[in-house]
Each structure stands twice: as C-alpha cells, then as structure tokens.
Amino acid sequence: MKKKFYAFLTLIILITSNVKSQSVPELLHYKFDGTGSTVPNLASTPPVGATTANLMGGVTQGSTGQCGGAIIGTGNAASTDYLNTNWNTNLGSGSWTIAFWSSGISINTTLYYIFGDNTANSFRCFTNGVAGNNNWILRGGGLADVLLTGGALMTPTVNTFVYDNIANEVRGYLNGNLVVTVPQTAPSIVGTSPFKVMGYGTNVGAPAGGLMDEFRLYNRALSAAEVLALNSAPSLGTDVVSACDSYTWINGITYTANNNTDQDTIFGGSSSGCDSIVILNLTLNNSSNGIDVISSCNSYTWIDNVTYTVSNNTATHILTGANSVGCDSVVMLDLTILPAINISITNASLTLTSNETGASYQWLDCDNNNAIILGETSQSFTATANGNYAVEIKVGNCVDTSACENIIINSINELSDLGISIYPNPINDFFTIRFDNEIKSINYSISTIEGRLVKYANDVIGNNLIVDLSNESKGIYFLTINQGETTNYYKIIKQ
Numbered sequence: 001m002k003k004k005f006y007a008f009l010t011l012i013i014l015i016t017s018n019v020k021s022q023s024v025p026e027l028l029h030y031k032f033d034g035t036g037s038t039v040p041n042l043a044s045t046p047p048v049g050a051t052t053a054n055l056m057g058g059v060t061q062g063s064t065g066q067c068g069g070a071i072i073g074t075g076n077a078a079s080t081d082y083l084n085t086n087w088n089t090n091l092g093s094g095s096w097t098i099a100f101w102s103s104g105i106s107i108n109t110t111l112y113y114i115f116g117d118n119t120a121n122s123f124r125c126f127t128n129g130v131a132g133n134n135n136w137i138l139r140g141g142g143l144a145d146v147l148l149t150g151g152a153l154m155t156p157t158v159n160t161f162v163y164d165n166i167a168n169e170v171r172g173y174l175n176g177n178l179v180v181t182v183p184q185t186a187p188s189i190v191g192t193s194p195f196k197v198m199g200y201g202t203n204v205g206a207p208a209g210g211l212m213d214e215f216r217l218y219n220r221a222l223s224a225a226e227v228l229a230l231n232s233a234p235s236l237g238t239d240v241v242s243a244c245d246s247y248t249w250i251n252g253i254t255y256t257a258n259n260n261t262d263q264d265t266i267f268g269g270s271s272s273g274c275d276s277i278v279i280l281n282l283t284l285n286n287s288s289n290g291i292d293v294i295s296s297c298n299s300y301t302w303i304d305n306v307t308y309t310v311s312n313n314t315a316t317h318i319l320t321g322a323n324s325v326g327c328d329s330v331v332m333l334d335l336t337i338l339p340a341i342n343i344s345i346t347n348a349s350l351t352l353t354s355n356e357t358g359a360s361y362q363w364l365d366c367d368n369n370n371a372i373i374l375g376e377t378s379q380s381f382t383a384t385a386n387g388n389y390a391v392e393i394k395v396g397n398c399v400d401t402s403a404c405e406n407i408i409i410n411s412i413n414e415l416s417d418l419g420i421s422i423y424p425n426p427i428n429d430f431f432t433i434r435f436d437n438e439i440k441s442i443n444y445s446i447s448t449i450e451g452r453l454v455k456y457a458n459d460v461i462g463n464n465l466i467v468d469l470s471n472e473s474k475g476i477y478f479l480t481i482n483q484g485e486t487t488n489y490y491k492i493i494k495q
Contacts, residue, residue: 028053028085028217030197032061033068039083043217050087057081059198059205065213066101066156071198073104073206078113078199089120089191091141095221096189098125099160099230101213105152105206107133112152112207115215116140116200120191124200125161127152138170142187148172149179158214158231163187164221176228240281244327249280258284285325293334297341297398302333311337341393341400350476351449352389352405353380360394366404382449382475383407384426384493420481426493429470433481435463443482446492449475469494 029042030053037055055061055071057080063070074081098115105112108128114136116124123141131137134153138146138161151159151174160173163184172180197215199205206212216230241247248254251264259282270276294300301307304317312335319329342356354361363376366388373381373389383389388404419436433444445456446467454472457465469477472494479490 025216026219028087028195028215030071030083030215031068032065032071032213034061039071041085047087047090050085053086053197054084056084059083063211065103065211066158067214070101070103070211070213071215073112073198073208073210073212075204075206075208075210077202078196078205079202082199082205083197085195085197087195088193089117089123089189089195091120091123091189091219093165093186093188094219095163095165097160097162097216097218097220097222097227099158099214099216099222099227101156101158102152102206102211103156104154104210105134106154106210108207110204110207112210113200113203113205114212115195115197117191117193117195118201119193120189120195121187123189123191126200126203138172141189142185143170144182144184146170146172146180146182148174150174160222160227160230162221162227166221173224173227176231178224236277236279238279238281242283242285242326244285244325245287247282247284249282250278255280255282255284258282285327287327288323288329289332290329291332291334295336295338295397297338297400299337300335302335303331308333308335309337311335338396338398341395341398343391343393343400343402345391345402345405347405347407348449350407351380351382352391352407354391354393354402356393356395358395362392362394364390364392364401366390370401384474384476384495420488420490422479422490422492426495427469428495429468431467431469431492433465433467433479438463439483441483445480446477447480448472448477 024042024044026045027043027047028050030039031042032039034040039053039055039061041051041053058074058076059081060072061069063072071083100114102114105127111126111129113124113126118124121141122139125136125138127134127136131147131152134150136148136151136159138148146161148159148161151157158175162171162173164171168184170182170184171178172182198212214230239249246254246256249262249264251262253262259280263277263279292302299307299309302315302317304315306315308315312333315333317331317333319331321327322329341359344355346353346355352363357379361377361379363373363381364370365373370390381389381391386408388406390402390404392399392401421434421436423432423434425431439461441459441461443458444460445453446469447453454477455467455469469492474494477492477494479492481488481490
C-alpha cells in the first residue's frame with residue numbers, strides 16, 4: 001500500500017474551486033494561442049469535421065487576448081477575411097450559449113460583424129448601425145433582437161448570450177453581469193454553410209486591429225454562476241506535493257521520481273474561467289521494507305494478529321505511515337517454529353529417564369506443587385521415596401514439562417526366609433547384615449538399579465556382616481543373598 005499526502009499547495013488559483021467553471025464548451029472553443037493559419041477546436045465534442053478551424057485571408061492570431069493570444073481583425077470583407085469553423089451551423093431550437101472576449105472595437109459608420117451565418121436564417125452579431133456605437137446586437141435565426149449595451153468597446157469586455165429554451169428567453173451578460181433579458185418564441189438556427197467567426201457573409205468583420213479571444217459555443221444554457229466564471233486572466237501556480245513511492249498527478253501521468261518541471265493546464269481553473277497553468281513540484285519518499293526474524297516455541301502470534309504454528313517466511317504486514325518520512329513500512333515475517341520438545345519419560349523400576357536428549361533438565365516433585373528437587377538436573381532421576389515425579393526440559397529458549405510419573409518403592413519383592421535384618425536403611429556409607437539364626441555359609445552381591453555389580457562375596461560365615469558402600473554414589477541398590485537353594489532380595493537406599 002502506498003501512502004500519498006499533500007505537504008502543501010501553493011497556487012495563485014484554487015484548482016478545485018467551482019467545478020462548473022472548468023466545464024469545456026461542447027461545440028466550439030477557440031483560444032488563438034498558436035501560430036499559423038490553423039486553430040484547434042478545444043471543445044469537448046466538436047462537430048464532425050470541425051476539430052480545427054482555418055484563418056482565411058489576412059486574419060491572424062497573436063497579440064494579447066483574455067487568456068493568451070487573440071484573433072486579429074483586418075477590417076476587410078468576410079468574403080475573404082474570417083475564421084472558417086468548418087461547421088455548418090446547426091443550433092436547432094435547443095438551448096445554447098455563445099461567449100467571447102473582445103477589445104479594440106472602434107466606433108464607425110461601418111458595421112463590424114463578430115460572428116454569424118447568413119444561411120442560418122441570417123443569424124449574426126454586430127456593432128454600429130442599428131446596434132448603436134459601443135453595443136453588440138444579436139439578430140436573426142428567428143430571434144427577437146438582443147442588444148448588449150456597452151459590449152463593443154476599445155477596452156476589453158466579456159460578452160455572453162444565453163438562449164434558454166425552457167424559459168424561452170435570451171439573457172445578455174456583460175463581464176458576467178446580466179444586463180438584458182429578451183423573451184423569445186421558437187428560434188431555429190440551422191444553416192448550409194460554415195459558421196464564421198470574425199465575419200458574416202460578405203460583410204466586414206472586426207475593424208483592423210480589433211481583437212477577439214476565448215470564443216465559446218455551448219449546446220446548453222449556462223447558469224449565471226458559470227457565466228460569471230468566464231471572466232479572468234490566466235493564472236500560474238505550483239502544486240507542491242509529497243508522496244510515497246509514486247504519484248499520479250492531474251495530467252494522468254504516474255511519477256516514480258522527483259519532478260519540478262512538468263506542468264499542466266486546467267481549463268477554466270481560476271475563479272473566472274481562464275486556464276490555470278500549474279507546475280508540479282513533486283518530492284517522492286520511499287516506503288520501508290524490513291524482515292522480522294523470530295524463533296518461537298510451539299506457536300507465535302505476530303503483529304498481524306495471526307497465530308502461526310508452523311514456520312513461515314512469506315507473510316507480510318503493512319504499518320501505515322510508520323517510517324520516518326511518513327510512508328508505509330512493509331514488514332516480512334521470517335518465523336522459525338522450533339521442534340517440539342519430547343516430554344515423554346521412560347520408567348525403569350525406580351529410575352525415570354527423559355527421552356529428550358541434549359537438553360537441560362530439572363526434576364520436580366509433583367506432590368509438592370512441582371517443587372524442584374535440589375541437585376536433580378540429570379537426564380535420569382532415581383526416586384528414594386514413593387511419589388509422583390516430572391521433569392522440566394529446556395532446549396534453547398524453549399521449556400516444557402512432562403506428565404507426572406508415579407513411583408512405588410515398596411513394590412520390590414523382599415523375602416526374609418533366613419531371618420535377616422538390614423540396618424540402617426536408608427544408609428550413608430555402611431550397613432549391617434544380621435542373621436538371626438546361625439548360618440554356615442552364604443553368598444551375597446550388591447548391584448545398582450541399572451544392573452552394575454558393585455560388590456560381592458562368596459562363602460561368608462557369620463551372624464553380623466558390615467558392608468561398605470562409601471565409594472558408591474547415592475541411589476538405589478539391590479542386595480541379593482543366596483544360601484543353598486534359597487535366594488533373598490533386599491533394596492538398599494543410600495542417601
């Protein structure tokens with residue numbers, strides 16, 4: 001996941017203000033910002049064949065208009081000098097809006113025509129004559145005359161005619177302000193020849209040096225707010241952006257590196273409808289990547305709240321905006337679940353042996369709240385008293401405990417047919433074998449619980465025999481006494 005954020009936005013214009021002001025004319029839109037005789041039609045859905053217009057005769061583009069360049073009049077007849085839109089006029093009876101910026105329109109007895117089509121029911125717009133000096137009049141096409149007072153001046157003006165077929169009226173706006181509303185019946189504006197800008201039929205277009213810019217023809221009636229938004233000069237701003245890894249800007253390009261040179265034009269992006277030229281100042285920061293190396297016993301619950309019971313080196317988790325530059329941190333899990341400890345025990349008589357090898361051991365007294373048995377840290381443990389015993393096993397950082405095993409020492413078979421007494425028992429180093437009856441000869445042996453022979457004697461005669469086990473370790477020993485056909489077994493416990 002990639003986190004994107006704006007550090008700040010420095011613009012003379014507000015990019016996102018007034019969405020309607022950014023609407024593009026559907027039919028015709030000429031900005032006259034280029035050179036040569038071809039003018040692109042920047043409308044959203046230009047009529048077929050009208051994607052470009054052509055400057056005819058001596059009409060040129062250049063100078064300074066409302067939002068860049070302008071078309072420059074010659075004062076000659078529109079039979080030769082005009083802008084050919086390559087569109088046969090067809091407004092029908094639906095709503096429409098025509099807007100344009102003009103300047104340098106002088107007072108004269110000559111009528112100056114700014115646009116029109118003599119085949120479309122003589123639909124045209126002009127100044128002087130019946131319009132009066134300094135005024136534009138919209139006439140023909142089945143319309144009642146619409147006089148826009150004060151629109152045809154030497155100084156710049158923005159002129160807008162809105163035909164609303166719902167209200168059935170034409171509203172005239174000067175510099176965004178409503179100055180006239182004229183009721184209409186049902187105009188029909190359809191022609192058979194190309195619509196002309198800066199001219200009409202064979203009449204004179206704009207005066208020599210007269211200017212027009214931002215000619216717009218919509219196929220709908222603009223609202224008052226939209227009309228007001230058509231009045232502006234171009235603006236320039238910088239879009240300062242900080243993002244993580246990549247960033248898709250308003251031009252539709254996805255950037256993967258810093259950029260402070262690219263620019264884009266937002267149509268009508270300022271408060272009054274001119275284009276806004278925005279320069280990108282992009283700083284890209286990087287997301288962080290890391291590996292969380294973990295060893296765990298049995299199972300592990302990771303930062304993703306998943307409990308893993310087997311090793312895993314593919315799981316990832318995103319810490320949103322967690323690194324030092326506010327970008328995401330992508331963490332990969334490298335988890336090793338350590339082998340389970342073998343907690344089984346082998347019980348051989350009185351000796352318990354853990355079946356886990358190479359570990360650390362601590363034997364426990366289950367009957368005393370699992371208290372540790374001091375000194376009993378070997379793999380095997382020999383019980384010296386009846387009870388229940390377990391072992392705690394540690395392998396690396398893993399610890400587990402066996403089940404408790406029951407030991408009953410008194411279960412060893414002891415026969416006393418010879419009237420024999422053993423004392424003391426348990427012993428420290430020595431013990432005595434006493435025969436209550438007179439004996440002639442006996443054999444005896446002493447072995448460990450594992451079966452190792454530690455002491456023996458044959459043909460021993462006497463009633464009191466002292467046996468030395470001082471060199472033997474503590475634990476359980478078995479004493480075997482043979483006399484003739486009789487064998488007796490005894491358990492000796494050395495403490």
